[in-house]
Amino acid sequence: MKKNFYLFLSLLFVIVAFSGCTGDISEPIQDNVDNNITEETTLHNETVPEGYIGIYTVEDFDYLRNSSTGQYILMNDIDMSNIDDWDGINFQGTFDGNNYEIQNYHFENGFFDTTTNAVISNITISANISKTTYVRDDGTWTNGVGVLANCITTSYSESALSKITNIKIKGEIHHTCGTEFGTIAGVVEPGCKTATVTMSNIVNEAKIYYDEKGCDSVGGVIGGVYQQSSSNEYFPAFDLFNTVNKGDIYVKSEVAYNDGSIIGGILGCGYGNISSCDNYGQINVDCPIAKDNEDNDAGYGKFFICGGIIGQTGPYRNGYPASINSCANYGSIISDNCEYTGGIIGYTVKDYDLSDCGNFASISGVKAGGIQGGGRYLAPLYNCINTGSITGTNQSGAIICDFFSNAPEPQNCYYLNNGVNCVGVKAAFPNVYSIEENQLADSSVINLGDSWSIDSNGIKLKSTIENSKL
Numbered sequence: 001m002k003k004n005f006y007l008f009l010s011l012l013f014v015i016v017a018f019s020g021c022t023g024d025i026s027e028p029i030q031d032n033v034d035n036n037i038t039e040e041t042t043l044h045n046e047t048v049p050e051g052y053i054g055i056y057t058v059e060d061f062d063y064l065r066n067s068s069t070g071q072y073i074l075m076n077d078i079d080m081s082n083i084d085d086w087d088g089i090n091f092q093g094t095f096d097g098n099n100y101e102i103q104n105y106h107f108e109n110g111f112f113d114t115t116t117n118a119v120i121s122n123i124t125i126s127a128n129i130s131k132t133t134y135v136r137d138d139g140t141w142t143n144g145v146g147v148l149a150n151c152i153t154t155s156y157s158e159s160a161l162s163k164i165t166n167i168k169i170k171g172e173i174h175h176t177c178g179t180e181f182g183t184i185a186g187v188v189e190p191g192c193k194t195a196t197v198t199m200s201n202i203v204n205e206a207k208i209y210y211d212e213k214g215c216d217s218v219g220g221v222i223g224g225v226y227q228q229s230s231s232n233e234y235f236p237a238f239d240l241f242n243t244v245n246k247g248d249i250y251v252k253s254e255v256a257y258n259d260g261s262i263i264g265g266i267l268g269c270g271y272g273n274i275s276s277c278d279n280y281g282q283i284n285v286d287c288p289i290a291k292d293n294e295d296n297d298a299g300y301g302k303f304f305i306c307g308g309i310i311g312q313t314g315p316y317r318n319g320y321p322a323s324i325n326s327c328a329n330y331g332s333i334i335s336d337n338c339e340y341t342g343g344i345i346g347y348t349v350k351d352y353d354l355s356d357c358g359n360f361a362s363i364s365g366v367k368a369g370g371i372q373g374g375g376r377y378l379a380p381l382y383n384c385i386n387t388g389s390i391t392g393t394n395q396s397g398a399i400i401c402d403f404f405s406n407a408p409e410p411q412n413c414y415y416l417n418n419g420v421n422c423v424g425v426k427a428a429f430p431n432v433y434s435i436e437e438n439q440l441a442d443s444s445v446i447n448l449g450d451s452w453s454i455d456s457n458g459i460k461l462k463s464t465i466e467n468s469k470l
Contacts, residue, residue, distance in 0.1 A: 045098050048073060052096070058083055069093045074100045074123065081106070087137060088113030088150060097123025097166075105171075108133045109142055110186070112149035119163045120148070127171040127183075127206060134179045144186020144223050145179055147206070152184075153228070154191035154237075162190075164199040169247075175210045180223030180268060183208070183247070188225045188270070190237030202243040203470050204281075211252040216261065217268030217311060220245030220281055225270025236322030238272030244467050245279045248331075252286040253304075261287070261304045262346070264311035265331055271314055271350070276463035277327045279308045285335035289366075303339035307346035307373070308359060314350025314377070323353040324379075326451055326463040332361045333368075336393060340373035340402070341365030343386060348375035355382040356451040358461060367401045367424065368392035370415060374402025381410040383448045385459065387440065388416075395424040399432060414446055 048054035052073045053063050058080060064072055071094040080086070081104035088110045101124040105111060109132055111125060112118075127147050134142045134150075143151040147169050154160035169183040180186045183204045190197045204220050217224045225238050245265045253261060262269045265279030287304040305311050308329025329343045340347045343359025359370045367373055370386025378400060390396045397403065398415035403423035410432050415422060417434040439445045443454040453460050 044100065045073065045075075048075065061089065064089050064091055064093070064095065067093075072096070074098045077101045077103055079103045086111075088142070090114050090116075091118050091120075092116045094119040095123075096121055099166075100124070101126060104128060105147065106130070108145075110146045110148060110150040113142060114151045114153060115149050115162060116153050117155055117157075117160050117162055118152075120167070121164070122166045123148075124168040124170065127169065127173055129171075129173040131174055131176040132181065133177050142179075142186070143189070145175070145177060145181050146186040146223070147173065147183045149185045151187045151189060152197055153189040154195040154197060156192040156195070156228075158193045158195060160191055160195035162197040164197075164202070166201045168203045169206045171206045173206055173208050175208060175218065176212050178212065178216060180217050181208070181210070182219040182222035182224075182268065184221050186223045188222055188238060189228050190225075191228050194235055194237065196237045196239065198239040200240075200242045201470055202240075204245045204247050206247045208247060208249045210250070217263070217270075218249065218251065218261075219264045219266060219268035219311070220247055220249060220279065221266050222270065223268045225267065225272055227271075236272050238270070239275075240267070240272060240277065241275045242463070242467055242470065243277045244470055245281050245331075248282045248284070250284050250286075251304075254288060260312075262311035263304070263306045264346070265308045265329060266327075267310045269312045270310070271322060271352075273322045274310065274324045275326050276461075276467065277309055278461075278464050278467050279329045279331050281331045283308070283331060283333045283335075285333070285338045287335065287337050289337045304335070304337070305346040305373070306333055306335060306338050306341045306365065308333060308343045308361065308363070309345065309357075311346045313345055313348040313352055313375075323355075324357065325353075325355045326461050327357045328461050328464050329359045330361055332388075333363045333365065335365050338365040340367050340375075341392075342369045342373035342401070343371055343388060344384075345372045345375070347373055348377055348379070351377040352379050354379040354384070356449065356461065357381075357384045358459070359386045359388050362389045362391070364391040364393075366392060366394045368395075369397045369401035369424070370399050370420075371413075372400045374400075378404060378407035380408035381413055383412050383451065384410065385414040385446070385448065386416065389418055390420045392424070396420045397424040398422050398434075400424070403427065412448070414448070416440070 052071045054075045069092045073096040086107040103126045105127040132145045175181045309327045344357045398420045401424040409429045413432045
C-alpha cells in the first residue's frame with residue numbers, strides 16, 4: 001500500500017513538471033522589471049524603458065550624436081580598448097548608464113565634449129589615458145579637459161539645470177596639456193542668473209599625474225568652476241555634495257601657469273556650494289620656488305597653490321564662492337615649495353562661509369595651514385578641527401597660516417597640540433582650543449555640533465560616514 005502511494009506521488013510530479021514546459025523552450029523568460037529610471041537605480045535594467053533608446057555597442061553612441069536631446073540608457077558594459085578614435089559627444093539630453101561600465105577609455109579628452117542642460121547618471125568609466133589635449137580634430141579648442149566631460153554647462157535660460165549623479169571614475173590619467181583638468185569635468189560653467197549645475201554621489205578612484213610645464217588648475221573631480229559672463233555672479237549656481245576623491249594626485253612642473261598653478265583634491269579652482277565632500281588621495285606637488293619678480297596679471301608672483309578639498313576659492317573670473325561645509329581631508333599634502341597649502345583650502349580671493357570642516361592628515365608647504373593656507377579674504381571659520389601635523393618652510397598655522405589682523409576670528413575650532421600655533425603669527429583666540437591626543441574621543445572636551453560624531457573611535461563628520469557607502 002505504501003509502495004503504491006509513493007508511485008502515485010512520482011507520477012503526479014512528472015505530470016506537473018511537464019505541464020509547466022509548454023511553448024517554445026527557447027523563448028526567454030521575461031522578468032517583471034520596473035521601467036522607471038531614477039538616480040536611485042542600483043540594479044541593471046533588463047528591458048529598455050519606455051521613451052528611452054538602448055545603447056548596446058560603441059556604434060550605438062551615434063544615437064546621442066545625431067539626436068542629442070533624447071533619452072538613452074546603457075544596456076551592457078562597453079569595452080573601448082579596440083576603438084582607435086573618439087570624438088567627444090556634445091549632449092543635451094538624458095543618459096542613464098544603468099550601473100554599467102565604459103571600460104578601457106584611453107582617449108585624449110572627455111567621453112562627452114560639452115554637455116548642456118544634460119542629466120547624466122549611474123555610470124562608471126575605467127580610464128587609462130597616457131596623454132591629454134585640448135585641441136579637437138578640427139583644430140578648435142575644448143573648454144577644459146575631463147574624463148566624463150570636458151565642459152559641463154547650462155543654457156542661458158534662468159530655469160536651466162544640468163545634473164550629474166552616481167558617477168565613478170577609475171584608472172590612471174596622465175594630464176599633459178596646460179588647461180583645467182578634472183576626472184568628472186575640466187570646467188563647469190553655470191549659465192544665466194539662476195541656471196544651475198548640480199553634482200552628487202561622485203567617486204574618483206583614478207590616479208592623476210601631471211608632469212608638463214605649467215598647469216592651470218587640476219582637481220581630483222573638477223578642474224575649475226566659472227560662471228558664464230551673462231550670469232548673476234552673486235547667485236551660487238553650482239552645487240557639489242556627497243563627493244569623494246580616493247585617487248592620488250602627482251604634480252611635477254618646472255614653472256607655474258600664467259596666473260599660478262592650482263591643485264585641489266576635489267576642486268582645483270572655483271566657487272559654489274561645496275558640501276559633504278571628502279578627500280583621501282595624497283597630493284604630491286614637486287614645483288619650483290615662486291619668484292616675486294615674475295608677476296602675473298593679478299600682480300602677484302607665479303606660484304603653486306594646493307588644498308585638500310579646494311585649491312583656490314573665488315576665481316578672478318565670474319562666480320561667487322558661497323559656502324563650504326561638512327568637508328574632510330584625509331590625504332597628505334606633500335610639497336616643499338608650494339607657496340600656499342591648506343587641509344581644506346589653499347588660498348582664497350573672495351569672501352565665503354566655511355563650517356564643519358576637518359583636516360586629519362599632514363600638510364606641508366611654504367605657508368601651510370590646517371584648514372586654510374592664506375588668501376585675500378578669510379572666512380569666519382565655524383566648528384572646524386585639525387589633527388594633522390602642519391609643516392611650513394616659511395610659516396605654519398594649525399588652523400590658518402597667513403592670518404590678517406583685521407580678519408574674522410575662528411569660532412569654536414580645535415587643533416591638536418603638536419607645537420604649531422593656531423595661526424601663523426603668534427595669536428590666541430578665545431574660541432579656538434588646543435587639545436591633546438587623549439581628548440580626541442572625549443565629547444565633554446570637543447563640542448563641534450550636530451554635524452559631527454564623536455565616540456571611542458574618535459571624531460568624524462556624519463557626512464563622511466554616509467559617503468563611505470558610495
